[in-house]
Amino acid sequence: MPRLATTPPQHDPTPIFELFRGSYGSELLTAAIAHFDIFARLERSPESLESLAAANGLQMRPANVLVTALRAMGLIGVADGKLTLTAMAQEHLVPGGMYDVGDYVGLAAQSPGVLTMVRLLKSNQPLSFDDGGAAFIYRDGMASAMEATDSARHFTLALAGRAKNVAPALAEAVDAVDAELLVDIGGGTGIYSYAILQKHPSLHAVVVDRPEVLKVAEEMAAEYGVADRVTLQPGDMFDDSMPTDADIVLLSNILHDWDVPECKKLVQRAASLLRPGGQVAIHDVFLNDEQDGPLPIALYSAALFTLTEGRAYSEAEYAAWLVEAGLTVQPRVDTLIHCGVLAGKKA
Amino acid sequence: MPRLATTPPQHDPTPIFELFRGSYGSELLTAAIAHFDIFARLERSPESLESLAAANGLQMRPANVLVTALRAMGLIGVADGKLTLTAMAQEHLVPGGMYDVGDYVGLAAQSPGVLTMVRLLKSNQPLSFDDGGAAFIYRDGMASAMEATDSARHFTLALAGRAKNVAPALAEAVDAVDAELLVDIGGGTGIYSYAILQKHPSLHAVVVDRPEVLKVAEEMAAEYGVADRVTLQPGDMFDDSMPTDADIVLLSNILHDWDVPECKKLVQRAASLLRPGGQVAIHDVFLNDEQDGPLPIALYSAALFTLTEGRAYSEAEYAAWLVEAGLTVQPRVDTLIHCGVLAGKKA
Numbered sequence: 053m054p055r056l057a058t059t060p061p062q063h064d065p066t067p068i069f070e071l072f073r074g075s076y077g078s079e080l081l082t083a084a085i086a087h088f089d090i091f092a093r094l095e096r097s098p099e100s101l102e103s104l105a106a107a108n109g110l111q112m113r114p115a116n117v118l119v120t121a122l123r124a125m126g127l128i129g130v131a132d133g134k135l136t137l138t139a140m141a142q143e144h145l146v147p148g149g150m151y152d153v154g155d156y157v158g159l160a161a162q163s164p165g166v167l168t169m170v171r172l173l174k175s176n177q178p179l180s181f182d183d184g185g186a187a188f189i190y191r192d193g194m195a196s197a198m199e200a201t202d203s204a205r206h207f208t209l210a211l212a213g214r215a216k217n218v219a220p221a222l223a224e225a226v227d228a229v230d231a232e233l234l235v236d237i238g239g240g241t242g243i244y245s246y247a248i249l250q251k252h253p254s255l256h257a258v259v260v261d262r263p264e265v266l267k268v269a270e271e272m273a274a275e276y277g278v279a280d281r282v283t284l285q286p287g288d289m290f291d292d293s294m295p296t297d298a299d300i301v302l303l304s305n306i307l308h309d310w311d312v313p314e315c316k317k318l319v320q321r322a323a324s325l326l327r328p329g330g331q332v333a334i335h336d337v338f339l340n341d342e343q344d345g346p347l348p349i350a351l352y353s354a355a356l357f358t359l360t361e362g363r364a365y366s367e368a369e370y371a372a373w374l375v376e377a378g379l380t381v382q383p384r385v386d387t388l389i390h391c392g393v394l395a396g397k398k399a
Numbered sequence: 400m401p402r403l404a405t406t407p408p409q410h411d412p413t414p415i416f417e418l419f420r421g422s423y424g425s426e427l428l429t430a431a432i433a434h435f436d437i438f439a440r441l442e443r444s445p446e447s448l449e450s451l452a453a454a455n456g457l458q459m460r461p462a463n464v465l466v467t468a469l470r471a472m473g474l475i476g477v478a479d480g481k482l483t484l485t486a487m488a489q490e491h492l493v494p495g496g497m498y499d500v501g502d503y504v505g506l507a508a509q510s511p512g513v514l515t516m517v518r519l520l521k522s523n524q525p526l527s528f529d530d531g532g533a534a535f536i537y538r539d540g541m542a543s544a545m546e547a548t549d550s551a552r553h554f555t556l557a558l559a560g561r562a563k564n565v566a567p568a569l570a571e572a573v574d575a576v577d578a579e580l581l582v583d584i585g586g587g588t589g590i591y592s593y594a595i596l597q598k599h600p601s602l603h604a605v606v607v608d609r610p611e612v613l614k615v616a617e618e619m620a621a622e623y624g625v626a627d628r629v630t631l632q633p634g635d636m637f638d639d640s641m642p643t644d645a646d647i648v649l650l651s652n653i654l655h656d657w658d659v660p661e662c663k664k665l666v667q668r669a670a671s672l673l674r675p676g677g678q679v680a681i682h683d684v685f686l687n688d689e690q691d692g693p694l695p696i697a698l699y700s701a702a703l704f705t706l707t708e709g710r711a712y713s714e715a716e717y718a719a720w721l722v723e724a725g726l727t728v729q730p731r732v733d734t735l736i737h738c739g740v741l742a743g744k745k746a
Contacts, residue, residue: 068492072429075422140415144564
């Protein structure tokens with residue numbers, strides 16, 4: 053069990069996470085150069101993301117992940133709404149160019165990591181659990197690591213390595229004064245909720261997740277000394293009923309696991325649980341609204357792409373879903389390790 | 400054939416190479432956390448590189464590569480000549496720590512790239528040609544990609560993607576005024592020499608490399624319009640005789656392919672070819688003399704480790720070998736894509 057942390061760490065561990073995810077940069081860059089027709093196409097003519105995706109047999113989720121990363125790398129720009137090559141890519145990545153380095157990068161074209169990335173991009177499927185992937189996510193009918201005791205425990209605790217660092221900062225960032233009920237959708241270990249509970253002694257939390265995951269959340273609630281204020285509710289967050297009249301509905305690092313239709317549905321469901329004046333708190337990473345960075349988020353987006361059905365989204369995307377759900381978007385507050393809270397308040 | 404470039408590129412392509420090599424950071428970090436006993440050991444007590452290496456069953460070349468990278472990442476420091484944990488590693492990478500993120504990073508412990516890196520570190524062997532590796536190097540009795548026509552051509556041309564960008568900068572950096580004979584040891588495509596020849600119309604070059612590689616160098620000499628001033632000499636740079644009375648002996652991105660004894664031998668051989676007043680020009684990347692960075696060179700060192708028998712060296716290491724060979728070290732001049740020239744002059 054992770055030990056109790058009630059304050060943020062002294063040293064921001066973000067660089068460790070960024071170094072850890074460097075492989076996604078290598079893989080996407082090599083894939084783009086050696087396995088897809090991107091630089092030669094854009095050299096011939098600027099084109100829309102949709103057109104570039106279609107020409108390469110890519111659906112929109114993988115196309116977004118790949119092109120966002122290439123934009124964050126400074127290789128693709130946008131002009132008049134169409135994708136173009138930057139001067140850097142023009143000089144160094146158009147096949148046959150005098151200063152083209154594509155063949156050098158292509159030395160890694162057949163490496164296992166690159167081949168796996170290419171396969172996932174083309175199929176728009178995350179790695180399966182059987183395939184060495186994590187399959188952190190669950191939906192009805194899907195084989196998931198989160199349904200078997202050992203793997204659910206292993207992955208849930210591994211993910212806690214980030215949560216326990218971020219949670220104290222989240223507790224600072226969420227406005228929970230006078231709040232009585234927090235509903236934590238897909239709460240996992242519950243660490244995010246427990247940090248908020250520790251700061252607000254009259255708050256009660258309901259953590260909704262898969263039954264095997266909640267076994268860890270139960271141990272963790274005892275460890276954190278908040279068990280008497282926590283209700284663990286096993287269920288399917290897409291279909292099962294959840295408590296209403298909530299002051300706060302927390303979606304902490306959940307939406308990035310899902311594609312746009314599921315995200316909209318979850319935000320709608322979350323909003324429907326609120327009492328008047330309550331808030332949906334989306335705690336997640338944020339691409340910028342231009343979807344061209346920051347690079348660490350673009351690479352994390354690739355990680356999410358390979359492991360889940362989601363990707364990183366921009367504040368504008370999250371804000372639009374909150375507005376669609378009838379909520380008023382509050383200013384974003386950053387927490388730690390690239391994360392921040394974007395809340396939508398019910399009138 | 401690469402097109403002729405007589406001036407450096409307008410846009411420095413270094414960022415492309417750095418992004419390309421991010422995977423080595425992911426793999427070394429994950430290996431250190433999930434496969435070796437480094438952070439718990441150094442938490443118990445600071446120790447020497449030799450001791451940490453022995454405890455983990457690592458020979459000095461892989462130990463150097465791994466620890467240099469961890470130092471460049473800001474995770475390991477040095478105090479009183481022993482390796483210590485930085486405050487960042489102390490807080491986030493000691494197993495069981497309140498803010499330990501090791502389990503999160505360990506999610507990638509079984510990925511193919513990490514497992515391969517761990518195997519190579521433990522065996523101190525580069526990837527073999529049969530094993531999907533490149534085996535760019537040649538020594539008598541070794542299976543090498545550079546001995547078969549197709550693979551020698553493929554790899555030699557791929558490596559030219561970097562050389563053609565760097566060569567014009569190298570030609571500026573090498574003092575070849577009044578020089579008559581340049582010997583290019585392991586010259587590959589010959590591009591480095593050809594750029595110098597283009598700048599010095601009375602210079603003649605002898606390019607020494609494997610016979611299959613020199614087929615590419617021959618085509619390239621014609622393309623670059625210097626064929627009448629180039630002699631292609633097939634041979635083994637460790638054993639066969641090479642021309643003497645040279646004004647310049649060039650070792651361009653060669654020494655990083657070899658371990659310390661071979662490097663010393665090659666520098667000695669190069670020095671023995673010089674006429675009085677001549678120079679051995681080592682054109683390569685440079686770790687800093689503290690061997691704790693820069694990070695991009697530490698990661699390139701890992702690439703070299705996996706593909707060759709070498710690694711990146713520091714200026715101090717190269718300078719010591721030049722001095723041992725009786726030469727006087729000149730100030731280093733940077734070229735491009737992390738490279739620079741360190742010359743040693745004969746009295």
